[in-house]
Amino acid sequence: MLGELEQVVLLAVLRVGKDAYGVPVHDEIQTRAGRDLTLGTIYKTLTRLEDKGLVVSHIGEPTAARGGRRTRCYVVTAAGKRSLAATFKTLRHMAAGLDVGLEPT
Amino acid sequence: MTQDATRRVTHVCIRLLERSLRPDVAVHVAGDLAEQQERGALWTLRETLFALVHLHARPHTGDGLMSTFLADLRIAARLLRRSPAFAIVAVLTLGLAIGATTAIFSVIEPVLLRPLPYPDPERLTFVWERDRDGGRSNIGYATFRDVVDQSRTIERAAAIGSWQPTISGTGDPERVNGDRVSWTFFRTLGVHPALGRDFTASEDVPGSNQVVILSYGLWQRKYGGDPAIVGRTVSVNDGPMTVVGVMPASFDNVVSPGTQIWRALGYANQSFACRTCRHLRMLARIKPGVGMASAATELDQIHRRIEKQFPDQYASVGASVVSVQDQATLPFRPALLALSGAVVLVLLIAVANVVNLQLARAVRREEEFAIRTALGAARSRLLRQLITEGLLLATLGGAAGLLVARISIPILVGRLPQGMPRLAAIQLDVRALLAVAALVLVLAILMGLAPARSRRGDLGATLRSGRRLSSTGNHLTRAALVVGEVALAVMLLVSAGLVARSLVRLLAVDAGFDASHLLTLEVNSIGTKYPTNASVVAYHDRVRSAVAALPGVTSVAVANQLPLGGNADSYGVIDADNIPANPELAPNGDRYVVSPGYFSTMRVPILRGRTFTAAEAADTVNNVALVSAALADRMWPGQNPLGKRIVLGGPKGAPRTVIGVAGNVRHGGLDAATTLQWYTPEAQWLFADNQEVLVVRTSGDPAALANAVRRAIAAIDPAQPIVKIATMDQVIAMSTTQRHLALVLFGAFAVAALLLAVAGIYGVLAGSVAERTREIGVRSALGATPSDIVALVVGQGGRLAVAGIVFGLAGSFALTRFLRTLLFGIGPNDPVTLGGVVALLSLVTLAACLIPAMRAARVDPSWALRSE
Known part of the structure; x- marks a missing residue:
């Protein structure tokens, strides 16, 4: 079962797709979820996810805007996708039949 | 803050962050932040700062050793905040000592040790005639x-x-x-x-x-x-x-x-x-x-x-060749070296005191450490914690010391004698500071280890017994430290006492004139308006009568130089009726070319004969002179000097008839060898002195007349500068500045040493009484009277004080001979000074013992026994 931040960040990495490093992931979360996470929080979460084998990272290209510094791009692993699916499944099972507005109608 | 400034600060912070992170994480995080910043995200600075603080506050994100250190540092800071009295005393003590040491060495290095600021300075030398x-x-x-x-x-x-x-x-x-x-x-x-x-x-x-x-x-x-x-x-x-x-x-x-x-x-x-x-x-x-x-x-x-x-x-007889470096520094060497010795003693006392405070704290922290050990803390971890605490104290002390040095060096430079070479080169000496800092580092480790040393006993026992273990090793160390402090304080007090007694002796020397109520200043008669001796004398006469007319002025005189004024203007004195083969071997006399009224104004006594009249003073044919008693004795031992004829300034000069004998005056300095003097009227001298000293005797405060005198003279010739206005008392004080400075510094060091030593004795006794409450309670219960208890505690303190005084006196005997050049009229083992220091220390340490002793006497036996 993934934590809330883990779910949000994993989903953001999936949504960004190619070149998913700190800044686009942050922006994706901000636009979609309206939450202004700090880069520190995002990287802490990503490090935890990488430790669990749910994402892998590789060093990307440097750009001028970054003062010539390279990026670290993340990709969700198969295990990551399975974890997300399992988490969603658990949530759906737990929510099934409850009449508190959780299921889309 | 403007947008641009924010940007720049942010970039600096990002770089800082980049450097403090592990390299493999650094680049992309810093890159992301920079990218955010480029896009104009206003919160980037906040986030970077937050990340920085966050990173350093969370040990596990940094590397292992560093993070433990940071954690230890946080604990140490918290502990210091919890015992502010200890922290303040320790940091102040260290700060004052480190600052004073740095300041003194910052002066000594350029003045005494640094090579002169010229190419190949070791080849520069003075060549003198050797007397x-x-x-x-x-x-x-x-x-x-x-x-x-x-x-x-x-x-x-x-x-x-x-x-x-x-x-x-x-x-x-x-x-x-x-x-x-x-x-x-x-x-x-x-x-x-x-x-x-x-x-x-x-x-x-x-x-x-x-x-x-x-x-x-x-x-x-x-x-x-x-x-x-x-x-x-x-x-x-x-x-x-x-x-x-x-x-x-x-x-x-x-x-x-x-x-x-x-x-x-x-x-x-x-x-x-x-x-x-x-x-x-x-x-x-x-x-x-x-x-x-x-x-x-x-x-x-x-x-x-x-x-x-x-x-x-x-x-x-031959030449005296003295290197420029030696010549420039010789007069100041003894005082500066003595001071550096004194300041090192102060530093030692401060170190002893802080170690002592740490030890006292260690006793109170036994339980804390026992608990931490019981909870699984490794010994090395505790040790590291203690060293970190010492390091923090030492660093704070060093910072305070830097402040003290920065403030005191300009003050010190302002009070140094103006003739001292290389005053302009004196500044906070980074090497001195580094040397002291290195010492402080060693000290930090010592301070850390000292409490750890007392933790060899069974830690479990401490916890089980529910009371503090008093370890003998700790007590012995503390007692030894206090004895050392007292001994060092004795040495400093003896030095300060000797310098002070010398100054008192010196100022009691009869200068041969009455210095009170005298104002002195230099008047000039330079330029085309004063081409001849007569015109200069006429100008001096006008100045004298103008000043004499001022209310509050008793009398006025003019002389080419004054006793103790720092001039050395002397001429050979030859018996006109008995000219020697080598006139250069004739005695030298200080040249006093004076106006009538000089003797009465200065109150130099006329021992035989008389002084010259105004008419004689103006007579340029029949030359007259007065000689000092010592000069008369030297020239004509056992004879009547009146009526003898002398020649001044070479054997070919005009002879002058001796009409009087004046009392000897101290010319070169109260502590200088006595010299001989002769006096002759202005108009009769070989040349015009166009820089002369005006000396004014006043009925009231001489300093109050300075402006009136200045105005009166300026009214006669405003083009002539009037300089060096000072009372005669100030002139004498100037001639003893070096001793004054030495006294002020030695005095300050000695007082600091005394305070630290007393605080040390008090601390040891207070701690000991607190620890022995139960024992004292038992004694009272068994019938000891309050006075027995007082005697017990005072005896304990007294033994420390006596041991310290004995060691201190021994140290003084060994060290004070280096002070010899600063002494006057007393020996380095002056019994009055030694006795005074012993009496002072005995009294002060007794007072320091009494407070804990009284507290011990008031211990209620039933309470002490029940509290266990």
Whole structure:
């Protein structure tokens, strides 16, 4: 079962797709979820996810805007996708039949 | 903050963050932040700062050792905050000691140790005539020429004559310190003007020497740093002189500190360029490759040869060759070295005191450590914690010390004697600070380990017993530290006492005149208005009557120099009816060319005969003189000096009849060897003195009359500078400044040492009483009276004090002989000082013992027993 931040960040990495490093992931979360996470929080979460084998990272290209510094791009692993699916499944099972507005109608 | 500034700060922070992160995480995080910043996200700075703080506050994100250290540091800071009294005392003690040590060494290094700021300074030397008593004398120009011509070891040499010109034309007329120097002077030192050029050989001849070089300070102050100053004509002593150069600001003149202007010497064969006209100093640069010893031997031989050649013109025996470095620093060496010793003692006491405080704290922290060990903390971890605490204390102390040094160095420099070389080079010495910092680091480790040492016992036992273990090792260490502190304090107090008693003795010396109610100032009569002796005397007469007419003035006199005024103007005194083969061997007498009324104004007693009348003073044919009692004894032992005839200033002078004998005065200094004096009226002297001292006896406070006197003189000739206004008491104080400074510093160090030692004794006893509450309770329960308890505690403190005093006295016997040059009228083992210090320390330590003793006596036995 993934934590809330883990779910949000994993989903953001999936949504960004190619070149998913700190800044686009942050922006994706901000636009979609309206939450202004700090880069520190995002990287802490990503490090935890990488430790669990749910994402892998590789060093990307440097750009001028970054003062010539390279990026670290993340990709969700198969295990990551399975974890997300399992988490969603658990949530759906737990929510099934409850009449508190959780299921889309 | 503007957008741009924010941006720049952010970039700096990002770089900081990048550096403090592991390299493999650093780049992309910093890159992301930079990218955010580029997009104009305003919160980037906040986030970067947050990340920085966050990173350093969370040990596990940094590397292992560093993070443990940071964690330890946080704990240490928290602990210090929890015992603020301990923290403040420890940091203040360390700060004062480190600051004082840094300050003193910052002065000593440039003044005593640093090589002079010239190329190859070790080859620079002074060459003096060596007196029969081993003293050193200036030389005449003819001697200088001979030595330069004959020497094969001298590469370059220069003659230097003191010169105090009046500069006018720009602002008020002003007397400045200057030198007349051979054209080779700056070349000998190896320095060059920053503006314009150096003197040339053709300027160093009579008539062509109307050229001057200015110091950077004078150029800035008097001429506003005029870039076109070179070639300009300035008014010096009422005559035109051309400025040919300006020395750089960095030129540090060790030969004559404070010189503001140099003029080409221009001596050849004038009457004042003779062999016996000894008013020049000789500076020489020895050739490279020639040893200083062989140069000294050669110069000595040359001097001896010249002496043989002109046997009636020398009283000296050979040459005295003294390196410029030694010559400049010798007068200040003993006092500065004594001070550095004293400040090291203070530092030691401070260290002992802080270690002691740490030990006392360690006792109270036994339980804390026991609990931490019981919870699984490794010994090494506890040790590291303790060392970190010491390091924090030492760092705080070092920072406080830096502050103390920064504040005290300018104050110290302001109080140093002005003749001290290289004053301008004194600044906070980074090496001294680093050395002290290194010491502090060692100290930090010591302070950390000391409490750890006392933790060898069974930690479990501490916890189980529910009370503090008192470990003997700790007590012994603390007792030894206190004994050491008392001993060091004794040594400092003895030193301060000796210096103080010397000063009291010195000021009690009878100077031979009455210094109270005297105002002194220098009046000048320089320029074309005063061409002759008569015009100068007339000017002095007008000044005297104008000042005498002021209310509150009792009498006024003029003299070319004053006792204790710092001048050394003396002439040989020859019996006119018994001229010796070598007149140079005749006794030297201080020249006092005075106006009538000098003796009554100064209250120099007339022992025999009389002083001269106004009519005699104006008579230029029948010359008269008074001699001091010592001079009379020297010239005519056992005879009546009245009516004898003397010749002054060379055997060819006009004879003067001795009409009176005056009391001896202290001319060179209260602590200097006594000298001989002679007196003659102004109008009868060989030349006009256009720089004279006016001495005014007042009925009230002499300082209050200073402005009225100044106005009265300025009304007569506003073009003449009036300088050096001071009461005679101030003049005497000036002649003892070095001792005053030494006394103030020694006194401050001694008081600090005493306070620290007393605090140490108090701390040990208070801690011991607190620990022994139960034992004291048992004693009372078994019938000990309160006075028994007081005796017990006072006895414990007393033993420490006595041991400290004994060691301290032994140390004083060993060390105070280094103070000998600072002492006057007492020996280094002066019994009064030693007795006084012992009495003072006994009293103060007794007082320190009494407070814990009273507390112990008030221990309620039932409470002490129940509390277990």
